[in-house]
Amino acid sequence: MAYNPVPSELIFKTLEDAGFTESVVGREIVYERANHRLPTLVVRVFTSAKVGRDQVAERGKDAIRVVLVYRPEGGGQTKAVKKGKRVFRTGATEDILKRMMDRARELYTMANWMSTVPACKNCGAPCYRESKRCAAYCYFKRKAAA
Numbered sequence: 001m002a003y004n005p006v007p008s009e010l011i012f013k014t015l016e017d018a019g020f021t022e023s024v025v026g027r028e029i030v031y032e033r034a035n036h037r038l039p040t041l042v043v044r045v046f047t048s049a050k051v052g053r054d055q056v057a058e059r060g061k062d063a064i065r066v067v068l069v070y071r072p073e074g075g076g077q078t079k080a081v082k083k084g085k086r087v088f089r090t091g092a093t094e095d096i097l098k099r100m101m102d103r104a105r106e107l108y109t110m111a112n113w114m115s116t117v118p119a120c121k122n123c124g125a126p127c128y129r130e131s132k133r134c135a136a137y138c139y140f141k142r143k144a145a146a
């Protein structure tokens with residue numbers, strides 16, 4: 001399928017309409033939405049648009065990435081909980097935007113599920129629904145320190 005850069009403004013507007021707010025990670029424009037049940041779980045959409053530019057920069061290297069992250073209350077380092085499949089900029093604009101929102105919804109739904117299982121007894125982070133393991137992997141950190 002043909003490469004389609006998709007204007008950044010269209011990506012931003014789509015995300016804003018879905019309740020996401022703009023943020024910046026490094027120099028990349030990232031849109032975020034915290035889960036309403038468990039606000040420490042945040043869906044992040046890495047748009048690949050850089051601060052100070054209108055259009056995406058590098059052709060072919062600029063897939064949109066959608067990631068569910070754990071952000072501890074009161075700040076602290078975020079931790080990737082689940083990475084969605086990359087959204088490549090190929091095909092019709094509306095299809096690209098739809099794939100982006102589908103990935104975002106999948107991860108938002110995953111956060112809904114995670115809100116139904118008890119938080120980690122050790123560090124308070126959310127746990128995965130199936131494995132019941134800590135999404136911040138604190139067990140491995142403790143093991144490494146021991």
Ligand SMILES: [Zn+2]
Nearest residue numbers: 120123134138
């Ligand atoms: Zn933990």
